[in-house]
Amino acid sequence: MRKLLLLLCSTLPIIAFAQKANNQRKPNIIYIYADDMGIGELGCYGQQQIKTPHLDQLASEGMKFTKHYSGTAVCAPSRCMLLTGRHSGHSYIRGNYELGGFTDATEGGQMPLPEGTYTIGHMLQNAGYVTGAIGKWGLGMFDNSGNPNKQGFDYFYGYLDQKQAHNYYPTHLWENGHWDTLENEFFLVHSPLKPSDTGQAAYDHFIGKEYSMDKLLEKSVQFIKQHKDQPFFLYLPYTGPHVSLQAPKEAVAKYIGTFDEQPYRGNQGYASTLHPKSTYAAMISYFDHNVGAIMELLQQLGLDDNTVVMFSSDNGPTFHTGGINVDDFNSKLGMRGYKGQLYEGGIRAPFIVRWPGHVKAGTTSDLLSNQFDMMATFAAIAGIKAPENDGINILPTLEGKKQKEHHDFMYFEFPERGGQLAIRVGDMKGIKTGMKKNHDAPWQVYDLSKDPDEKNDIASQNPQFIKQLDDIVKREHLRAHITEWEFIDPKTGQ
Secondary structure (H helix, E strand, C coil), X not given: CHHHHHHHHHHHHHHXXXXXXXXXXXXXXXXXXXXXXXXXXXXXXXXXXXXXXXXXXXXXXXXXXXXXXXXXXXXXXXHHHHHHCCCCCCXXXXXXXXXXXXXXXXXXXXXXXXXXXXXXXXXXXXXCCEEEEEEECCCCCCCCCCCHHHCCCCEEEEECCCCXXXXXXXXXXXXXXXXXXXXXXXXXXXXXXXXCCCXXXXXXXXXCCCCHHHHHHHHHXXXXXXXXXXXXXXXXXXXXXXXXXXXXXXXXXXXXXXXXXXXXXXXXXXXXXXXXXXXXXXXXXXXXXXXXXXXXXXXXXXXXXXXXXXXXXXXXXXXXXXXECHHHHCCCCCCCCCCCCCCHHHHECCXXXXXXXXXXXXXXXXCCEEHHHHHHHHXXXXXXXXXXXXXXXXXXXXXXXXXXXXXXXXXXXXXXXXXXXEEEECCEEEEECXXXXXXXXXXXXXXXXXXXXXXXXXXXXXXXXXXXXHHHHHHHCCCCCCHHHCCCCCCCCC
């Protein structure tokens, strides 16, 4: 017994020192970013048909936001705004500007981030973090200025070109600029079935051996294990549930029989599938399963209490394409619009934050917030000064303290689908559409506190508010660097 007591006494200081060192270490930050996942597609936000137990648990153990927004309404610009802390009137990337084609030989990516861009990755690298990005990049290729290894990330694995990400069974993914071959044969994912293509074999053409979501999780696990003893920032822009509708058969089988559905034969683009609704639901549940695996790993490694885990989505759910109608799932909670539109359904995003000891479990916030707030917020979490940005630090809200900073307005401009503008000021929102055809398109005005689905245009009753909107546009819009994105300033617009 004496020897045991001596042993305990000798080891207690070591344990205490290790605990103290862990408590003093900067918190790890994991930001999980879904692709086209609607706010209504999670159980914690009201979803009834699709199972998301791990994300629901994340919400029950943390804080759920109800008035959170993506930077804009589609993939690449939302990612740029998240990573640079800029709203869409200041952001370098404002639309999905595609380069190259869909085949391996023509893979060209999207408009790259330019040299000199300062990202969240750079900021946290300078604060002593090791940084990783695993998933869909969409902001440049390995051979140009948009290379993620040149844009603040020590490690990257996944899709560089978001066109390639239309296929969950690609021939390759990218690891730090190097081609990583997968055990999948190339097929053109946007090839519709011919009338003669019938039976299971026709649909099995769009299923390979290695599912990309599995590879992304594998590399995420490796990154966390490798860097468990140092502060890390892990950006996880996983690809689900962006179409194509592709998921392992065993995942789809769990939903077959749940829905009234007919085979999808590729007539709207993307891969054909026998069970489109079941496959879509399976893709969301598969995403959720991967989140659960990450959370379990953090607990196993003793990183749970010192890791901030955040979850959001790059825009609202997809419009009717690729074999899915998201209205069947109430994916946007009845709000107007879809991905590609600045109505609420296109830009309202789920946002969940879990940080034991800092974020009170089971809480909900109606703070008006945006993904470009993450730069200021991550800086506060890391204990450093944020660079100039358009966001606010929401850490006080997360920690249950008084939130002194608020958005006087939230600004959105989007050059695609005819040219659109939107501004939210408190509960009031103005939106313009079709501006490329009519530069003087009228403002639509909605009071979101009374009309969350944007059905009752009250512009005629609010001339002063419209003047305020015009003043904000004049102040916040900086000319886009390419003509296709400039639809506001008539001196440079189309």
